[in-house]
Amino acid sequence: MSENEALASAKTGSETVSLRHVMANTVALPQPQSKPTSRTGQMESTLSLWEAGPHTSTGVWECEPGEFTAVRDTCTEVCQILSGTATVHGDDGTSVHLAAGSLLVLPIGWRGTWVIHETIRKTYVLVGAATEPEPIAEPH
Structure with missing residues (x-):
């Protein structure tokens, strides 16, 4: 295990569950692969840290400059x-411009295009359950 990764155990009832951790900004990612929805031949790399079914996961993703379509x-x-x-x-x-520190939510049903200007790295959480956000109460 690299210095950027650590697994620790947590006891839950009678089963042991492992905690997952990486230094997301420096962890080595797998060999880049062609991005299937790229319009410009981009390469991407994904390190999946945890999955719970086909549409719920978290990890680190990196993609080189170019343009691709996305559907949620x-x-x-x-x-x-x-x-x-x-x-x-x-x-x-x-449209929104993203840079280090940006937090982005792409709700279920979202469709659009990413234009990457400089190689981008992000952490992501995919949540398979469709939920409607609660309305924010107006201050009195």
Whole structure:
């Protein structure tokens, strides 16, 4: 196990469950692969840290500059940008510029395009259950 990774055990009832941890900004990622939805031939790499079914997982992802389409039909994605820059354009006409420190939510049903300007690295959480956000109460 590298210095960037550590597994610790936590006792839950009678079963042992392992905690998962990496230093997301420096952990070595697997060999990059072609991004299937790339319009420009990009390569991407994903380190899955934990999975709980086909549409619920978390990990670290990195992708080189270029453009690709994205569809969130089966899950909501929450991601924290660690490095790099990108612009994300929703098919609904919204756009947002991302840089280190950005926190982004792509709700289930979201569709759009990512334009990566500088190699981007993010942590992500994919949540398979479709949930509607609770309305935020207005302050009195």
